[in-house]
Amino acid sequence: MVQLARKSETPEEEEEMEMDVQAEETADSSMDMEQTKGLLPTLNTLERVEPASDLTNLRDLSPPKNQKAYSRNRGKENHILPKVSEVNTKIGGPTTPQKKRLKKKDFEREPKWDFEDKYTMEASAIQTNCPYSVKIKAASSPYLRNQYLHNITLFMDRRIFSEKEWERLEHFVPPYGWMELNRSDVQEAVSFLPPIPQQQILLSANSSQHPKCVSCAVVGNGGILNNSRMGKEIDSHDYIFRVNGAVVKGFEADVGTRTSFYGFTVHTMLASLSLLKGSGFPTVPEGKDVKYILFTEQARDYDWLIALILNKKVKKGLSFYRIRPRDHFTDKFKLQNILVVHPDFPRYLKNRFFQSKKLNTTIWHLYRPTTGALLLMTALHLCDMVSAYGFMTDSYKEYSDHYYDKVMKPLIFILDHDFPLELNLWKKLHEEKILKLYQRPKPETPSPMPPKLAKREKDKSKGPDPKMAPAAVEKGTEGTVMVTASPALTVTEIKDAVLAALDCKLTGILDQIGAL
Template identity: 55%
Template structure:
């Protein structure tokens, strides 16, 4: 009987060990519930308050990152046309902590001074040293980000910017050491469905067959700036280019107020619109510059024989009819060239612009002073701008109080930029003086005639041997032509000669003589 108690004792020890192990396991799992941890987390009320405060932020963050509603935003540097999309696509079951962290990061970036979201495409720009500049721009001083697509040549869908955005992201010419080259630099507003010439030897037809011009010449450009060709999107696009090639550093309110007064031009090809439907008549134009080569030229009757005659700036006619003709169909000018001509040549008979019921006026807009001139013209007030300090008169006096806005045409900045980019791109644009360069008013007028006419003859423009002639045909004594840095006369001379040699224009030239003439 003794072995049994030993087995029972052994069994009791086994049971006791099991029970002890069970007690230890029980205590291991239940003991933490009796110990109170320090309260390092926000209370329920505080957590709810935080959610309430952050809910609009989280909602906006979630919606902006949702895969099915990728929001497009436009970032402007004075008006950058860039598409900004978020790359993060959170799942619907994302943790609240991750959402809060993303919201805090976004808020911190948004509140960082001078920080602008980096857009992709269409001349995206970055901020450097407090200045906005584009990396779609070549030759820019600030850094830039490459773009993936090009801005549209006509009206974009960029939304209007807030005043705060306009103030903080305005492009300035001083940001660039040479002319900036945007990805959409060589894209222009085009007229869709415009009139086409039927003249078999039109300059447009010749250009399309020329190995040199067929990739340069655009026959359907938008030529005129008016109320139908100005809106916020166009401002945003053109603000990347300095005047007269765009709106950089101009006052939006002033430009808008002025341009809104000009009625839309029904047909950009307004000379073709004057022909009978189906007519194959060729429109001939004479463009008359003021060069001394016209003095004693006796080409006045030849000039007047053209369908239309273009003149510019100080177009003195009285006393020079036999050399320069008498008719005027188009008069081209800038506010500077016109006011200076009235001031300097008033005693020579140039006291007002060419007048007539059929005369059209072509205003090349150089910058702020041109819009200030227009504002005074439209309000019939005296010019008070410091930019025109020498002219303290009412602009309408120059038009003899008979101005009609449907005959007063503003040349579109795209047209002038097209001329500069494709025909008169001076090396000055690659220097620190890039901001002041522009083609001469005569060059702008002659290239405008190529857009409007079928046959173009140029008189009084710079040619080989120009040094033999006085600066202007109306000079009383011989004056040497001065080459100013804001123009490139040599480049223009080369262009006119090549257009003449290609048969695109007929350039009036004089036989070589041994001594200069007035």
């Protein structure tokens, strides 16, 4: 193993960083598309680590004393696990060792543990009867055969929590684990989740006596769907997955009408409901058969989940999150209809499909795939045949950010996502016939662009104009987040600039903008 050097801190700096660790760390920035081309990893070059067949077969994953972490930059010094600290017990007599909890600030880039690529697996996963299934194609594909795990555990239930699991997952930041989360909150939330007999919930619903290929449509919110007339084709699938601001009213001809699964994080759902309440998205998708897929990314997601289950109001966090979750669901809500994604699943996706260069930088703990990407990959592990609509393609610059935008809004690249990486992955999976990606040539009639935005686009060739600088979200000193904007912009324009990408972590930004 490579020994990684931990960065040193004075006692004063340690105290300041400890006070700062609870602050939300999100960022919003634009990236140059040309500089990020070719970020798709060569998946076949990743080292294959055989997963444990089930949780009980996982060895004691808590590292022994002086255990080192792997660095993604082999041969370069990075950081090590914090040493075990000795503390004197006031009651009980002798000194006893206490393990110091891992914190994001202890690492300058993503640590790599020797059990990084081990996951909780389903011991007896249902096998598909479809000869054209993604699972069959992946097993025979040189591109995917060593990367795709058909029996990985997708969803949590009350049986998964244990001391060993807590110690293992505490090594990974959310959404990949439980680092810095409150153990009692996580344990309480998970304890409410009913057992899931079969992770392959769609295949288990498909009678083996009548073999059928389970088809799924995953509907993103990309502007490419505006005036696409793909609604009928989308509704023809067995199951339809939607995400975040899944506006249907008024766009039925383009995006269809049916919903089987709704994927979200707490933030993306609440932001969508707040921004699109008057635009056809007053509540989350409803229906007795609709299931909700929650991707947990922060402590607030577990607080929200507990409040949802107990039908109480969230009492922690910013005012934006202090709501009664049941208010966004119908009276027919059932606990069995919410599926909470296991942290192993997004970590598996990150390790094998979304290996961004950002993981080797100081913002490593902010990076995660978009919620739409996580949902599409979930469908690729549940369904036999998958079609993707409204996802990023090479012609994304020709369309507005969302299909429901009333005016042209260009896609804004967010610091905590890697859009070019996802774009290249969708193209590769489409070329390999693993999924069908809806693509579209340049539109004959471009979406209308507001005059001020059109002028800014025209002025780009003349160089930057500080008076017209758009709103920017950046990381400030000591881990804080700053929102800056030119006085020349109105509050509405600032909101449009910042909130054009709903699929990011905007904790605190809404409150800051609202105070302008």
